[in-house]
Amino acid sequence: MIQRFRDVGLPIGLALCWIILFSASTAWGQPAPPTHVEAVDTPNDTGNSITVRWQISPDDKAGAGVDGKMNVVGYHILRSDDPAGPFQLLQEVAGGITEFRDDDGMAGSPAYYYRVRAVDGAGETADSETVGPVKATSEWFHTGKVYILIAVLLYSAILVYCIYHARRGREFFVRRIAGLEAVDEAIGRATEMGRPILYTLGLGGISNIATIASLNILGEVAKRTAEYETPLRVPCYDPIVMNVVREVVRSSYSDAGRPDAYSEDNVFFITDSQFAYAAAVDGIMIREKPAAIFYQGHFYAESLILAETGNSVGAIQIAGTDSDAQLPFFITACDYTLIGEELFAASAYLSREPLIMGSLKGQDYGKALVLAALLVGTVLEIFGVHWVSTFFQAAS
Amino acid sequence: MIEKLMSLDRRYVFALVGLAVIIPTLLMIRFPIYVSQPTQNIYDFIEGLSEGEVVMIAFDYGPSSLAELNPMAIAVLRHCFRKRLRVIGMTLWPVGATLGDTLMREVAHEFDTTEGEDYVYLGYRPGVTNVLLQMGEDISAVFAEDYSGTPISEHPMMADVKNYNDIALVVDLAAGASVEGAWIPYTYTGYKQKIAAGVTGVIVSQLYPYLQTGQLVGLMPGLLGAAEYEKLIEQPGKGTAGMSAQSIVHLLVIVLVIVGNVAYFTTRRREQNAEVY
């Protein structure tokens, strides 16, 4: 009996002691320290930070009051290059916060030790255990981007395969693109009326893919205007693009056998200010009354200012842009509009080069893959399998 | 007549649009305004406060949304000053800093108010999360000085305003995600601080859910919200005028499109009939 009491009594006594000690420490004196403190090298960064994480002190006011007194108002992050200290205060953060990114003094990747100190309203503190050492290192591959790499490689492989096939002389069918068929009509009309053609490439810079597509289309348009001797006016917004446009138009005129008909004065820079450009192009339209106007490239809000003015002078207008916000305005105000991808397709189609046409086929395979992923993904999602949506969760 | 409508010179359209904006601005035309419940809730809450209580206004927007949110800010500020409440201004947007300062001073000057006693403008501090959480403990820890550099301890009104406990309501005027991304998760969830919002028309619908769950006291939708509030405080301003202009232009375009289509179908039917006979 006594023996049994001893067996039970010791643990009970110890437990009682603990309860008294614990409640004493929570009712007055130190707050409970934060728990589960860890310090890790921040992944996928340039090697300029260490991330410190912890779980809030049970006494944190955001701690839902499990058994704490809920008066911890903040944490101090302490750092040292020696586990024995001294530790220096790096940063104070408010209560409820559980993560801190240290990006101070990381040059040369020194090793650091961390502690997180809970601070309560009365100024009492409690330190966590020390963690470390940790070094900030940089990585050579961003692991969060592996899916994007896979997608890019897969799509590129498809494109290259299609181009390779086209090289061997396989012909592809290409559906009709209404805006393209109108190009000849527009040029013909300008010739008949003896009025110029206006071509604008929008506001994109030379690195903009839409601008490059537009340059291809311009090259073809220029070849035809050269044949008909119709003046082709190209007011430019970007200085670098202007220089490229001159090369493209000049070589189109030589290709068409009419190098003499090319005049440098028809390709000119106006200004690199959006609305000043719009004001000046409006002026040109009103005064020169072009019979056909091309808007191909990347556009912003000036799209409708240009297209409405162009419409008021009675020109045939053919637009094409990848700026999805401007498409509604071109659709309403222009006669023909190349919608988004059609702009790139047009630039490929006009070239009539089999290799480039081949990549159009590749684009279609790309779309087919996207469609398949969408349908499969939807079915899987409904059944609670999130593989596909996880794949497409882009890393930041 | 109908053929004329079909090929109406666009300058008539221009003239109508111009008049639709100028006349309401000039004559301060007031359309009947139906005050929606969420706006009414904000008004009722502020109306229910007693003299000397503190309202915090966050100017979380930039110049591009000024047309919609400034009228709202003016109306709410007028209501507060008229009720002799004390107002603290601040912003989470760096570009909102000057804008809020100018506006608060302008409205404060309309009333018999003293800076430091009736209002303080804190300005901007970087780090959204930290700013909001710190203010829950001690405002002076984040804003040791106000926007013009005066230590806030020198402002008499800040003597008894330490943190959210001393603030009756936060009104967030937002052009971005500051309501659902910052004030609700940190200030409401962390400190149970009452929050009301006034936002641009584009993002109103994103915030309806928070209204239903009671995380927001009230919500003012865009220029319309400003007009509603102006009606409640019985002092029409840019919101009322701008809303009339917006309404008239929208209805004008709708009517023009309908007229154009009626004309189109009438002429087409006439042409078809002509072909038959």
Added chain:
Amino acid sequence: MRRQVPLVLCFLFGITMTIQYYVPSRFSEDLKSEVLNWGLIIGPFALVLAIATLVRLHYTRIQRRSENWPYSIVVFVGLIVMAVVGTVQGFTSQGISGGPFEWIFNNIQVPMDATMFALLAFFIASAAYRAFRARTLEATLLLVAALLVMFGNAPIGDLIWQKISPVRPNLPSEVRQWILDNPNLSSRRAIIMGISLGAISQSLRIILGIERSYLGGGE
């Protein structure tokens, strides 16, 4: 030298920028910001040539007394005054903020900028009036969607609705929101995906040297 070297340069720079995306290291980030700065250094050289074309255009107009030639003088006055004031002021301790440079900018360039932008209020109305005709099914859908969204957007839309119908006081704005969130967003998503597939394909053609029209013709 004339064709091969540019193609090789294009390939090298293209591949480097693609790979850079996957590498988060310090060196890679430095390389990216360095190369992006290049644009700022290369740009001015092209700008000199570009402005030369503008000057030539207006100079010939003045010289030939062609139509509207006096306005070409206005271009020169604006250009020279702004450039001289700003450049000189920029070398003083004040820099280019404030002072006469900002005064000209705020009182001449800004109001014209804002007014050109505001012309859109007129053009959007005239475009709608002219083009929104129910000629085909597609045109009808375009027009109906636009009208519903406009009615829902008009501050007075809901109020008018409440006068006509006792049910669902906010129906017009709810309809507007539904259209914007559903059919509108889905077509935009598809457009955006199509564009990026097209853009990637075009980029690849450029890097591989298959598409080289930007080099111009000839040797």
Added chain:
Amino acid sequence: MSTDIGVWIAAFLTLCIFSFLYKDNPFYKFAEHLFVGVSVGYGIVLTIHQGIIPFAWQPLKNSITGEAPLWRFFVTLIPVGVGFLFFSRLMPRYSWLIRYPIAILIGMGAGFAIPRAMETSIFEQMNGTLRPFGVINSLSAGEIIGAVLMLIGVVCTLTYFFFSVEHKGIVGGISKLGIIFLMIGFGSAFGNTVMGRVSLLIQRVDFLLGDWLGIVG
């Protein structure tokens, strides 16, 4: 009425631009040409003080005076040299040299675009379309219809963009449905822009009637 000369100039130029709505006229021509001139002047100033000086001149100078390492000098010299190649246009014999800077810039743009277009356009849009189906149990009937409609819309519209398949039969039908989604999308986007554009006009009218004439407060 305003006593600030700047406000008067701004008001005059505002009216000049608005006069274009009636027809082309000397006032508009004046404003248009002034606008072009001033904006190019502004561009020149920014190019000098925020482009050439901080990014080319300072690094070159600092590396000579020893404030920056010497390799900086050569690294900065690369783009300067590339930029000079633009002037080759002025010498017909060497005009092909201009292809070098252009090839570099275009190559950079193309390389930059590939992974980023994949991430921001395709990955994010796919994820956004799929995500609602993962939480389909917690959605309301309206939201489920929305998600299904979204899927149909994306599939049909994307089908419209197929180039190498003839649009007839089933493909034709689906792409026709895609056009319908496109048109509703364009119409609603158009209608949704009116508000913003009118706000811009209200702001100009406020400036003229308020800041300038002082008729309205």
